[in-house]
Amino acid sequence: MKKPFDIDLAIKLISKAVRPFPKAAMFELAEAGFNSPFEQLVACMISIRTYDEVSLPTACRLLERARTPKQMSQLTVAQIDALINTSTFHERKAIQIHELAKRVLDEFDGDLPCDSDVLRSFSGVGPKCANLVLGIACEQPYISVDIHVHRVTNRWGYVKASAPEKTMVALEAALPRKHWIDINSLLVPFGKHICTGNLPKCSTCPVLDMCQQVGVTGQR
Ligand code: SF4
Numbered sequence: 001m002k003k004p005f006d007i008d009l010a011i012k013l014i015s016k017a018v019r020p021f022p023k024a025a026m027f028e029l030a031e032a033g034f035n036s037p038f039e040q041l042v043a044c045m046i047s048i049r050t051y052d053e054v055s056l057p058t059a060c061r062l063l064e065r066a067r068t069p070k071q072m073s074q075l076t077v078a079q080i081d082a083l084i085n086t087s088t089f090h091e092r093k094a095i096q097i098h099e100l101a102k103r104v105l106d107e108f109d110g111d112l113p114c115d116s117d118v119l120r121s122f123s124g125v126g127p128k129c130a131n132l133v134l135g136i137a138c139e140q141p142y143i144s145v146d147i148h149v150h151r152v153t154n155r156w157g158y159v160k161a162s163a164p165e166k167t168m169v170a171l172e173a174a175l176p177r178k179h180w181i182d183i184n185s186l187l188v189p190f191g192k193h194i195c196t197g198n199l200p201k202c203s204t205c206p207v208l209d210m211c212q213q214v215g216v217t218g219q220r
Contacts, residue, residue, distance in 0.1 A: 003210040005158055011179055013206035014186050017194060024188035025052040025059070030136050034063050037112040037137040038104060041119065042072070042097055044129035049088040052188075058086045062097075069110050072101035096124035114138035127165060135181040143171050144184040148191025153183075155195060157212030 022028065029035075029043050043059035050058070062083045066072040072080070081094035100122050104112045112118075114137070119130040131142035143149075145168040153159050159170035175183065187195075194201050202208055202219040213219075 002212060005156055005210045005212075007158070007176065007179065010156070010207045010210065011182065011186065014190050015182075017206050018186055018189040021189040021193050022052070024185050025056040026132050026136055027185045028056060029059060032060070034059070034067070035137055036067075037114055037119075037133050038069055038072075038101075039063050039067060040133045040137040041100065041112065041122075041125065041129060044132050045093055045097060045100075045124050046084055046087045048093070048124070048129070050086075054086050058084050066101075069101040069104040069112070072097065073105055093124065096122070099123060100125075114140060116142070127168065131168070132184065135184070139181075141177050141180040143168055143175065143180045145171065146184070146188065148195075149184055149187045151197065152187045152191050152195045155200070155211060155214050155216060156207070157214050160214075 023031070025047055026040060026043060030040065034040070034043065042063065043055070046059045046062070047055035062080065065083060066075055075098070077094050077098045080097055081090055084090045084093060084097075087093060103122065104110060108118075114134060116130055116134060119125055119133055120127065128144050128146055131144040134140045134142040135144055145164045147164060149171075150161070150164040150167045153167060153171060154161060159167055159174055161167040161170045171183070191197075194205055199218050199220050200216060202211075202213060202216065205211065
């Protein structure tokens with residue numbers, strides 16, 4: 001018989017469990033000082049469909065060369081592409097990053113606003129990246145749901161949704177606001193190392209006694 005799911009306790013236990021693992025890339029980047037909305041958005045665009053282990057050094061390489069929209073717009077698309085060529089779909093991303101820099105310069109005087117509609121109006125930016133930027137760089141309460149947050153919260157039985165965007169809506173209704181930003185930073189390493197896609201490590205999981213293990217057919 002499982003205990004009722006206690007989200008405050010789960011967050012506390014998971015915070016401790018993920019301490020040995022690297023932080024989610026965007027949070028690590030922010031701690032390294034690349035924490036402006038523009039830098040975070042560029043890094044998130046680079047991270048799409050690319051492993052953190054690759055996207056983090058790739059984003060650092062580009063941002064060390066160009067940290068502001070003005071500096072970025074002075075690079076050519078080919079130069080941006082050469083700097084991010086370890087990222088998946090780098091050619092398309094180089095065009096999108098160059099366009100982003102130019103639009104921020106032309107339309108917002110070089111200062112990317114903390115505005116969800118504006119962020120999502122750029123080519124290559126979906127709700128996951130927009131919300132990460134709003135949460136990390138703007139310190140606004142937004143939930144960013146990637147595949148790890150989606151998988152883990154559905155396995156818990158905390159939400160029931162068929163896709164990350166639906167999980168985001170469900171979490172907005174269920175999750176206390178104080179956890180909206182942290183949920184991503186905790187569940188990305190938790191999903192990578194403990195509640196893994198295949199064979200999650202349930203036997204040593206700190207929330208086993210309250211997790212419904214929805215859809216889990218094999219475990220370690
Ligand atoms: S008990 Fe298993 S399914 Fe549930 S959160 Fe832990 S690892 Fe994931």
